[in-house]
Amino acid sequence: MKTDRYVITVIGVDTVGIVAGVTKVMADFGVNIVDIRQTLMEDIFTMLMIGEVKNENFVLSDFQRIMNEVGASFKVEIRVQHEDVFRFMHRI
Numbered sequence: 581m582k583t584d585r586y587v588i589t590v591i592g593v594d595t596v597g598i599v600a601g602v603t604k605v606m607a608d609f610g611v612n613i614v615d616i617r618q619t620l621m622e623d624i625f626t627m628l629m630i631g632e633v634k635n636e637n638f639v640l641s642d643f644q645r646i647m648n649e650v651g652a653s654f655k656v657e658i659r660v661q662h663e664d665v666f667r668f669m670h671r672i
Contacts, residue, residue: 584638585614585663586631588647592656594625601650602627602658609643610635625656630663 590602599618606613611631618627644660651658661669 582634582636584633586611586633586640586643587659587661587663587666588627588629588631589659590625590627590629590651590656592625592651592654594620594623595654595656598625598654598656599627601654602629602647605643605646605650606631609633609638609646611638611643 588602588606590598592598603613606629611633613629614632615630616627617629618625620626640660640662647658647660
């Protein structure tokens with residue numbers, strides 16, 4: 581079974597429930613958290629995660645759409661990118 585990894589970034593003004601909302605969607609889609617970093621600078625919330633998917637029925641566009649809806653509900657920006665795309669875009 582193929583394993584895909586995704587970089588998930590969250591940034592915005594801190595509010596109660598952001599982590600719970602994001603991780604619930606991840607659990608619903610079978611995305612396992614491999615690594616997670618979170619920072620709060622005054623009231624600015626940032627979170628960077630690497631999620632891993634071993635489900636061949638996983639549909640990235642559906643996952644991104646639901647993450648965008650969660651982001652809108654918390655007024656934060658959530659981006660989901662395949663790890664290969666993320667690394668390619670950020671290489672020197």
